[in-house]
Amino acid sequence: xxxxxxxxxxxxxxxxxxxxxxxxxxxxxxxxxxxxxxxxxxxxxxxxxxxxxxxxxxxxxxxxxxxxxxxxxxxxxxxxxxxxxxxxxxxxxxxxxxxxxxxxxxxxxxxxxxxxxxxxxxxxxxxxxxxxxxxxxxxxxxxxxxxxxxx
Ligand code: HEC
Numbered sequence: 278x279x280x281x282x283x284x285x286x287x288x289x290x291x292x293x294x295x296x297x298x299x300x301x302x303x304x305x306x307x308x309x310x311x312x313x314x315x316x317x318x319x320x321x322x323x324x325x326x327x328x329x330x331x332x333x334x335x336x337x338x339x340x341x342x343x344x345x346x347x348x349x350x351x352x353x354x355x356x357x358x359x360x361x362x363x364x365x366x367x368x369x370x371x372x373x374x375x376x377x378x379x380x381x382x383x384x385x386x387x388x389x390x391x392x393x394x395x396x397x398x399x400x401x402x403x404x405x406x407x408x409x410x411x412x413x414x415x416x417x418x419x420x421x422x423x424x425x426x427x428x
Contacts, residue, residue, distance in 0.1 A: 301360035308355040332403035341399035348389035388416040
């Protein structure tokens with residue numbers, strides 16, 4: 278298979294327009310999906326912290342590992358210029374994100390730090406989850422308060 282053809286074949290698997298479409302639908306879906314993965318796993322840990330879900334060290338560890346995994350996704354790919362809620366439908370990303378990219382990325386990094394702390398704590402016992410969860414929730418909120426539009 279020649280190289281140009283191979284590249285074209287790979288791009289067609291991405292749905293053809295993935296990185297090129299001006300509606301930025303692919304990037305918006307991807308970033309919203311990553312937030313949903315975060316929320317689901319936070320929910321598992323929150324349920325265990327409250328006792329609504331029986332504590333299970335392996336499941337707690339898996340949830341924390343997933344948070345760390347998502348926190349390692351390279352963010353700039355997901356936030357193309359012009360994908361704010363004034364420019365396109367279907368997003369709650371506020372335009373001020375693109376005026377403060379360094380701050381947004383540092384808030385994302387803070388989430389990564391909190392996720393790593395949870396990764397250390399989660400498997401060690403139910404009572405270790407609460408404090409780590411508070412810090413994680415604070416990292417989510419710090420970004421949402423400034424950069425996410427209300428529903
Ligand atoms: C660095 C900023 C930032 C951090 C940190 C952050 N979020 Fe968000 N979040 C956003 C923005 C901006 C949106 C809107 C994205 C969009 O609609 O394009 C969003 C959207 C969401 C959504 C809605 C997704 C959808 O389907 O529309 C959920 C749920 C969510 N975040 C949960 C979380 C949780 C849980 C955490 C922490 C574990 C978190 N976020 C951390 C900025 C952040």
